[in-house]
Amino acid sequence: MITFDRVSKRYGDVDAVHELSLEIPSHEIVIFVGPSGCGKTTSLKMINRLIEPSSGVISIDGTDTSTVDVNELRRSLGYVIQQVGLFPHQTVAENVATVPRLAGWDKRRIVARTEELLELVGLPAAQYATRLPAELSGGERQRVGVARALGIDPNVLLMDEPFGAIDPIARERLQNELLRLQRVVGKTIVFVTHDIDEAIRLGDRVALFSTGGVLEQYDTPEELLAHPASQFVEDFLGEGRMVRRLSLITVRDAPLAVINGSLPPIEKVDADATLRDALDAVLRAEDGRVLVVDSERPIGIVDADVIRRASR
Amino acid sequence: MSTLRYILDNWDTLRPQVLTHLEIVAISILVAAVAGLALGILAARSERFAALILAVTGIILTVPSFALFGLLSIWFGLGNPPVVIGLILYALLPIVRNTRAGILAVDSAVTEAARGMGMSGQQVLTRVELPLALGVILGGLRQATVMIVAIATVGAAVGANDLGQPIFSALSRDTGTLEQVLAGIIPVAIIGIFADVVLAGVQRLLSKGRVAVAAT
Ligand SMILES: Nc1ncnc2c1ncn2[C@@H]1O[C@H](COP(=O)(O)OP(=O)(O)O)[C@@H](O)[C@H]1O
Ligand SMILES: [Mg+2]
Numbered sequence: 001m002i003t004f005d006r007v008s009k010r011y012g013d014v015d016a017v018h019e020l021s022l023e024i025p026s027h028e029i030v031i032f033v034g035p036s037g038c039g040k041t042t043s044l045k046m047i048n049r050l051i052e053p054s055s056g057v058i059s060i061d062g063t064d065t066s067t068v069d070v071n072e073l074r075r076s077l078g079y080v081i082q083q084v085g086l087f088p089h090q091t092v093a094e095n096v097a098t099v100p101r102l103a104g105w106d107k108r109r110i111v112a113r114t115e116e117l118l119e120l121v122g123l124p125a126a127q128y129a130t131r132l133p134a135e136l137s138g139g140e141r142q143r144v145g146v147a148r149a150l151g152i153d154p155n156v157l158l159m160d161e162p163f164g165a166i167d168p169i170a171r172e173r174l175q176n177e178l179l180r181l182q183r184v185v186g187k188t189i190v191f192v193t194h195d196i197d198e199a200i201r202l203g204d205r206v207a208l209f210s211t212g213g214v215l216e217q218y219d220t221p222e223e224l225l226a227h228p229a230s231q232f233v234e235d236f237l238g239e240g241r242m243v244r245r246l247s248l249i250t251v252r253d254a255p256l257a258v259i260n261g262s263l264p265p266i267e268k269v270d271a272d273a274t275l276r277d278a279l280d281a282v283l284r285a286e287d288g289r290v291l292v293v294d295s296e297r298p299i300g301i302v303d304a305d306v307i308r309r310a311s312r
Numbered sequence: 313m314s315t316l317r318y319i320l321d322n323w324d325t326l327r328p329q330v331l332t333h334l335e336i337v338a339i340s341i342l343v344a345a346v347a348g349l350a351l352g353i354l355a356a357r358s359e360r361f362a363a364l365i366l367a368v369t370g371i372i373l374t375v376p377s378f379a380l381f382g383l384l385s386i387w388f389g390l391g392n393p394p395v396v397i398g399l400i401l402y403a404l405l406p407i408v409r410n411t412r413a414g415i416l417a418v419d420s421a422v423t424e425a426a427r428g429m430g431m432s433g434q435q436v437l438t439r440v441e442l443p444l445a446l447g448v449i450l451g452g453l454r455q456a457t458v459m460i461v462a463i464a465t466v467g468a469a470v471g472a473n474d475l476g477q478p479i480f481s482a483l484s485r486d487t488g489t490l491e492q493v494l495a496g497i498i499p500v501a502i503i504g505i506f507a508d509v510v511l512a513g514v515q516r517l518l519s520k521g522r523v524a525v526a527a528t
Contacts, residue, residue: 050428075430085425089443099429148429158428 001026002047002156002188007056009042009213016042017213020056024205026155029182029189031203033196035236039213040192044158047190048077060156075099078149078187082161084141086133092118092144093129099151117147120184122177139170143177150185159191163198175202196237200225200244208233222248226312242311246275251292254278254310256300264298265289271299275310278302315498318491326478330499332392333474336464337503340396341457344403348456349449351404352411353437362412369405377402377466385470395467395474402463403456410452414445446518454511461504465496475500 002024009017017039024030032040045051046058049070058065065073086095093114100110115125121143133141142162149157163171175198182189193199199206200221207218210232217229225245228234234241252271267285269278271294281290282304289303319326355362372380377398384394418441426436442449468476479496482488 048428050424071430071432073430074428079425079428081421081425081428083419083421085419085421085423087422087426087440087444088419098426102430102435145425151429 001061002190003057003059004043005057005059007043007046007053007058009039009046009051010054015039015212017046017053020213020215022207022215022218024188024190026061026188027186028204029191029202031199031206032190032192032209033194033199033206034209034216035211036194038209038211040194040209041160042213043209044160044190044192047156047158048074048079075102075152076154076156078151078154078157080142080145080149080157080159080162082164084133084145086141086144086148088133090132091129092123092131092133092136093125095133095144096147096151098148103152105152113151117150118144120150120181121147123147137170138166139174142166142174146178146181153185155188157187157189159189161192161194164193164195171198178202197244200248208236210236243276243279245311246279246307249275249310251275251278251302252294252299254302254306256292256302257306259291259298259301265291265301267291268293269302270294275302275307279307282307315491315494318489319495319498322478322495326475326495326499329473329475329477329496330503332472333461333464333500334503336392336395336399336467336472336474337457337461337507340399340460340464341403341453343396344400344407344456345453347400348404348407348452349411352408352449353415355408355412356415356441365408366405366412369401369408372401373405377463378469381467381470390471392467392472394470395464395472398467399460399464403460406452406455406459407449408452410448410455411445414448415441417448418444447515450511450515450518454508454515457507457511458504461500461507465500 004020004022007017007020008015020043032043034040042051046053047060047065049065052066087098093111096114096117097110100113105113114129118125118128123140123143128136128140128144133144136144145162149159163174166174179202191202193202199208203221205218206221206224208216208224210216216236217224217233219227219229222245224233225237225241225248228237228241237244250271251269251273254275265285265287267281267290269281269290269292271292278290278292282288282302289301291298292300292302351365355365380398380401381394384398388394388397422444423436423440426440431439464472464474465476465479467474468480475496477496478492482490482492482496
């Protein structure tokens with residue numbers, strides 16, 4: 001668990017981060033989101049002390065981070081940035097081996113670990129290990145960045161707009177891969193973005209900041225969308241808040257209508273799809289009713305009423 | 313052809329002059345490289361130091377070599393020492409300037425990632441910044457080398473027995489011939505071109521994937 005206790009960062013008279021108190025539970029993805037300049041990066045960099053707080057305490061599993069050796073601290077926290085910052089003079093394998101080498105691992109162990117990490121991020125070592133960063137696409141580079149950050153299996157991963165510079169289609173794939181990766185590795189991930197959709201998609205919890213580094217709301221994506229705590233939050237969430245919320249609810253969990261004697265609907269939707277997909281099917285269906293199937297077995301019916309009730 | 317004839321006929325005199333010339337240049341460039349690298353690193357870390365050291369080394373370069381060697385010979389006597397010291401001073405500017413420029417040209421995202429992964433300042437310098445700046449640093453070294461190979465000839469004026477000797481003795485006597493002057497100039501040019509080509513090759517070889525900065 002990472003704890004911010006009344007942490008502030010001032011530049012001159014201006015607060016970049018203002019009295020931030022926050023608990024980041026272990027093994028969860030917590031998103032820092034907000035408009036540009038609201039202090040997301042500053043908050044993140046105070047965790048690995050690339051920026052030192054002006055006041056307040058940040059602790060990890062109860063240990064005040066200011067009391068430990070700064071380089072030891074950083075090696076225990078994976079760090080991924082938007083520009084990736086791969087070492088252009090080193091191969092992919094050498095880049096990934098950076099932290100194991102700093103930690104003094106022996107050669108055989110480093111080679112094995114490097115291969116394992118490249119496989120984990122979907123870049124087969126046989127094909128990628130000896131390439132230089134210049135020979136990779138943007139998406140591949142960012143995967144190497146993630147592999148490098150996981151070098152000595154840190155418990156925490158700090159990610160600053162890692163997919164910000166990547167085109168929308170590749171970004172969605174990387175987001176899915178991050179979620180898949182997280183199911184395997186179960187890290188505590190602090191993830192910065194200015195994109196509310198990315199925040200809702202990836203976050204177990206979302207911390208929404210406003211300018212001046214003020215924490216406006218810290219909640220699950222569902223709660224954030226259902227109950228914005230302020231006008232600022234509501235404005236930042238923008239239009240389509242209810243529709244967005246539907247993408248967080250699986251059809252199976254909605255209060256489905258029962259299938260009675262009459263003719264079953266022709267349109268079908270999978271029980272594991274989201275209510276957003278279901279809404280799409282409802283709009284498509286002649287009679288506005290869609291059959292929900294759980295691996296081909298019908299389990300209920302979804303229509304506009306069901307969706308409305310589920311979204312409350 | 314007559315120059316080649318002259319060089320061969322006088323090889324016994326010229327040989328030690330070629331060797332002394334090479335020795336003077338080699339010692340000067342080695343010392344200047346070490347000192348210039350250190351000063352360049354400091355200049356990359358501090359704007360104020362950079363302004364100071366670049367001004368000082370720049371001013372040194374404007375002092376005519378004849379005057380500088382003469383001045384240094386007051387303290388260091390005649391012969392090779394004042395020449396070596398003078399050449400070191402001349403060689404500093406390109407090395408310091410390029411070392412600083414090479415380090416500053418390293419992408420800040422790269423150094424931030426390095427620090428973020430827990431490299432100490434020392435490790436960031438030796439494992440990331442210097443390897444990436446190497447091509448640019450070698451460019452400075454190359455410029456400095458070519459420059460002092462030529463300037464070293466003036467050292468003959470304060471008694472260094474280098475390739476300036478045939479030139480000076482030809483110019484200071486009525487009996488001096490063009491062959492004699494060329495006997496000094498041609499080996500100097502060959503040494504200069506050879507050093508340039510070799511260092512350019514090394515630079516190219518080591519610059520793969522590194523920061524590309526015009527070595528001005
Ligand atoms: N080194 C600095 N000096 C002065 N102000 C800074 C510095 N770094 C950041 N700031 C200011 O702090 C605020 C928060 O910056 P940052 O955390 O980078 O924002 P975000 O990542 O949310 O876009 C901004 O207003 C920025 O201008
Ligand atoms: Mg930022």
